[in-house]
Amino acid sequence: MLEKKYNHLEVEKDKYEIWKEKEIFKAGKKDGKPFCIVIPPPNVTGKLHLGHAWDVSLQDIMIRYKRMQGYDTLWIPGMDHAGIATQAKVDKKLKEMGIEPRTMKREDWLKVAWDWKKEYAENIHNQWAKLGLSLDYSRERFTLDEGLSKAVRTVFVKLYNEGLIYRGERMINWDSEAKTALSNEEVIYKDVEGAFYHIKYPIVDSDEFLDVATTRPETMFGDTALAVNPDDERYQKFIGKKAILPIVNREIPIVADMHADPEKGTGVVKITPCHDPNDYEVGLRHNLEKIVVINPDGTMNENALHYQGMDRFVAREKLVKELEEKGYLLKVEKIIHSVGHSERTDAMVEPYLSKQWFVKMRPLADKVLENQKNKETKVKFLPARYEKIMNHWMEITYDWCISRQLWWGHQIPAWYKGDEIYVGMEAPKEEGWTQDKDVLDTWFSSALWPFSTLGWPNITEDYQKYYPTNVLVTGYDIIPFWVNRMTFQGLHFTGKRPFEYCYIHGLIRDKIGRKMSKSLGNGVDPMDVIKEYGADALRYYLTTQTSSGTDLRYDEEKVRSSWNFINKIWNASRFVLMNIENIEDTSLNNLTNIDKWILTKLEKTIKDVTKYMDKYEFQNVNSVLYNFIWEDFCDSYIEMSKFNMEQPSTKATLYYVLKNILKMLHPFMPFVTEEIYSKMPLTEGFIALSDYPKYQKEYIYNEEEKEIDDLIEFVKIFRNKKAELKIGKDYKILLNNNTDYELIKKMLKWNDLIIEKEINYPKFLIEYKNYSVTLFNEQETTLDIENIKKEIEFLEKSILKRENLLANENFINKAPASLVEQEKEKLALEKEKLAKLK
């Protein structure tokens, strides 16, 4: 028997441990077709937030559903080493302990990092357990483990040999905080306050000068030219002449280049090839000298003369002062402009010329674009519009900078000896080779996740069985970083898309629509929500409130209402269990019309739920299921069953319907459904491994469904009228026909109210379909004429509308016949009713 109150803490306690112990989440439990999802590996840097809870809840629902349907399901857990993020956190921890991380030996530092990983992995495991995720832990992976490292090296070596990975000096984004290169995706542009500094560049052998506007005066030490537009009439006469770089007093050429935009600034641009991507291109075109002036840590180097060693922002301030004092500063215009920041450290990103490793993207991206044209083999996005995001990225893609100047990650499998480079799976045998110190971008290994986790490059049984995976679930913000890269690596290395469907969800926001973030302090810890409302309520809330691709505003009220729904299910189950305690025969024989009615509703619900589950439209699953459970089952069937409990068919029906409800709910709320299912008589094993309900035509009884629908409708109209007419307890009922009113009498508690003959009190006619009663009010002395008038008015309006519709030939000819019939029926009904009222 169930406890009197639903207690999520009690219900969710210990269950996960048992599930894990009995290995019910292990792949191979069912012998149907394979169905596989790889978890987006969370970073080992911290706690899971609500967004994670949302993401994994969606996946667990998909997996549990397919498992119950007989698929051989595999959900692979794992975590990401998260290069920059983890290294930053480990460094911070060391610094707090008074240790300067970069003075440590690399091996010693890595030991600290692995301890960190261990600790955080455990946190994440605990949180997954609390959420009830049906992950197959026997296949858990970590991006830095041996197998995945082998996959990473294999990919690197192969791409290198194919000419798709190269090493070269290029303009990259430099994070001076983490002291590493970044890819373009890792740069976030933010609007900040800055200024246009107008600087005077004197012309050699002349009294004239050029007014050059720059937002970054401190880079002027690296200026190796000024550029003007070749068509800019203002500056024609300066082309080919030389200007003097203030303070430095170096002569630099004035060149004509299309990069200079006459509309922007003064039309004259200073060219700093080492610290600006566009200037770098200009430098190449005009064969300009390259002078680096900023150190990797963001301080100025020896080329900045007396500013050497100063932070670049301090240097800017002082330099502007010096320029002003010496008369070189023409004016300062305050502006708001957008400046790149490091996604992880938030440091202002420096465009920086440096030697890095790159993936040549064009050929790889073209493969994706080609594949997306094929309906059979493309990655199908849900919702479909996100495919455009991927395709656009593939169209405009640029080479991917993959080397990172970090310690935490896959060390690049390249070795140097003098000018020689060796790239291979293992270090060369001969003496004298040293390995590249850099590691690879974290996303380089995550890009292989769908196949590396299945054993690739070894062609394992798992790989053959479960690849390509079926669905990938992630937020739209991760498409450029991860989805796109998995797609091109998957296509290139396995010849197949890594997943058939890509289900995209939105971002979690706070109640007023702001992103949840640490700085705003508006984050919500899913573990706190679970403590208060239970994982089932949280999961149900997260997965049923939005359609795919849209953001979700976190609203605790709604979690509470999910809890209420579970409580309702709990109590309904309690009622059922109280009444079927000793049930032996659960077969559905000698059914009453009411039984047939609920069974029909159930089967239709199963049909719809299955349809929506297959399309991953969980919000639609919810509306169908919620409605069926709360209204049809609880409010109607259970209430009516109270009058028929002595009938064996009633108990069997209660049992049957409840069992099916639990199964349909199970993917959403695994804990409470397991609890109730296990307490039901004649059930065995885990509900997670039971069979998902299948739509059965044999339980569709259209006649009976309609009959009881009408009855319920009449009851509703009666109650409504009674309340509307404010009729109190003293009334009598006259039945106007021979329809069967037995059930209605019980539902409306008519008992002694029924009279045989009409009496002389004010009276009201209440009718619906086959039901017609007259209600006598003993207290009132007059009829409520106003109400009757209102009803007549409403009917007349409605009749007119329908008559017009039916008079329209276009409607009769073009609308489906059933709709026309329906309209005719309704018209007839309304006319009949009107006649009686008059």
Add this chain to the structure above:
RNA sequence: GGGCGUUUAGCUCAGUUGGUUAGAGCAUCUGCCUUACAAGCAGAGGGUCUGCGGUUCGAGUCCGUAAACGCCCACCA
């Protein structure tokens, strides 16, 4: 500059091939302690579906257009 999304009840949101009187939760109002559930039951009120124009017998849904809010990409000396 290019692209995308959102706009539906007081609030948060569903509404996926165009078809009864547009739904839910929460909030509001009325009446109920009816032994599964007062975290509940029985009812009620509340919407020119952002504006304008079009297609259609019929539009929240399709097309065009405008606005507000938001997001992504590119650029930003």
